[in-house]
Amino acid sequence: MDVLNVFLIYLGIVASGYLIGSVSWARIITKYFYHVDIYSVGSGNAGGTNVGRAVGKKAAIIVIVLDSLKCILPLWIWFFILTLTNLGPYMQGICQNYLPVEFFYYSAGLAAGIGHVYPIYTKFRGGKAVSCYAGFVVGTNWVLTLIGCICFFGVLAWRKRVSLSSILGVTSVALSTLAITVTDYFYSGLFDFSFWFFPGPKMSASFFYLGFIIVYTVLVIVLHKPNIKRLAKKKEPETHFRHKGEEIATNYDSAQD
Numbered sequence: 001m002d003v004l005n006v007f008l009i010y011l012g013i014v015a016s017g018y019l020i021g022s023v024s025w026a027r028i029i030t031k032y033f034y035h036v037d038i039y040s041v042g043s044g045n046a047g048g049t050n051v052g053r054a055v056g057k058k059a060a061i062i063v064i065v066l067d068s069l070k071c072i073l074p075l076w077i078w079f080f081i082l083t084l085t086n087l088g089p090y091m092q093g094i095c096q097n098y099l100p101v102e103f104f105y106y107s108a109g110l111a112a113g114i115g116h117v118y119p120i121y122t123k124f125r126g127g128k129a130v131s132c133y134a135g136f137v138v139g140t141n142w143v144l145t146l147i148g149c150i151c152f153f154g155v156l157a158w159r160k161r162v163s164l165s166s167i168l169g170v171t172s173v174a175l176s177t178l179a180i181t182v183t184d185y186f187y188s189g190l191f192d193f194s195f196w197f198f199p200g201p202k203m204s205a206s207f208f209y210l211g212f213i214i215v216y217t218v219l220v221i222v223l224h225k226p227n228i229k230r231l232a233k234k235k236e237p238e239t240h241f242r243h244k245g246e247e248i249a250t251n252y253d254s255a256q257d
Contacts, residue, residue, distance in 0.1 A: 006094045009087070010104060017074040017108035021115025021132060024122050025066040026051050029059055039125060046119075047127030049162045052241035060241060064131045067116060071135030072200075075109035079201040102204060106212045109136045113216060117223065128223040130166045133216050137173055141203035143180075148173045160238040163227035166220065174217040181210045 026046040030036040034055045038046050042053040048067060052060030082088035088101040113132035118124040137144045152169035156162060185207075203209050221228075230236040 002094045006091050009091065010107070013074075013078055013104055013108050014111045016078075017111030018115040019120070020070050020074050021112030022119035022121050022126075023070055023115075024119050024126060025063045025070070026127065027122055029063055030055055034059065045127055046122070046125060048131055049239060050127075053239075055242060057241045064134075067127070067131035068135035068138065070116070071109050071112040071132040072139040074112050075105055075136065075139050076200050078105035078108045100204070100206070100208060102201065102206075103208050105201060106140075106209065109139065110212055110216060112136075113219065117219070128166070129216070129220050130170070133170055133173075133220055136212075136216060140201050140209070144173050144176055144203065147176045156239075161231075161236055162239040163224055163236060164231060167224055167228065170217045170220045174213050177210050177213045181207060 024046050026038050030038040030051055036054055042050045048060045048064035051063045082101050082105055092101055113129040116132045117126045117129050119126045137148055148169050151172040152165045155168050156165040227236060
């Protein structure tokens with residue numbers, strides 16, 4: 001019965017993350033504030049980049065921040081529930097410590113990303129999880145946040161393509177996590193990530209954290225498969241956001257995906 005209880009609690013953790021992640025801020029903001037259907041403009045993708053193309057940079061920034069927060073929110077909620085109550089130790093005890101408590105709240109963050117990509121509220125038409133990925137990293141580790149930001153914005157300034165910036169940004173985070181985890185395995189305690197500017201979850205240099213980062217990274221890269229093909233053929237266009245006064249392009253353009 002105890003094992004069943006843990007399984008049902010875990011399902012609840014995953015379901016809550018998925019339902020929060022399914023909230024499509026791109027659709028809400030473009031529809032109710034700009035009277036634009038995000039699915040019929042630009043690439044048709046419900047993400048911050050396409051919002052920028054459709055209605056402008058300001059709306060894009062708002063969507064990106066909100067999409068990041070919808071990953072941080074379930075991650076943090078379950079972190080505090082599992083660490084400040086007896087629920088975490090109870091679940092660990094039933095699992096005989098094979099699953100650390102962070103496994104459960106990391107799962108909520110990953111589920112939010114899946115909800116963003118396949119949102120139940122909008123017939124499973126979502127974005128590419130880059131902002132949710134950013135939220136997962138920002139919510140757990142300041143070193144990886146700096147690495148990801150430097151790579152993302154550096155490539156964006158250089159190549160002017162959000163797709164390439166996203167792919168290389170998540171890859172840099174995954175490789176950095178791998179390096180940190182393997183190094184800590186051989187030199188335990190070398191890295192200390194206890195310092196952060198908020199009392200939220202901290203990355204542990206563990207293979208569990210590495211596993212979640214790898215899954216998230218693969219998800220983002222697979223969703224960018226069309227972009228990767230165009231980048232290889234040098235047909236990926238530069239990313240430009242709509243300026244005030246410009247006409248909204250309502251035709252679906254797969255090259256802008």
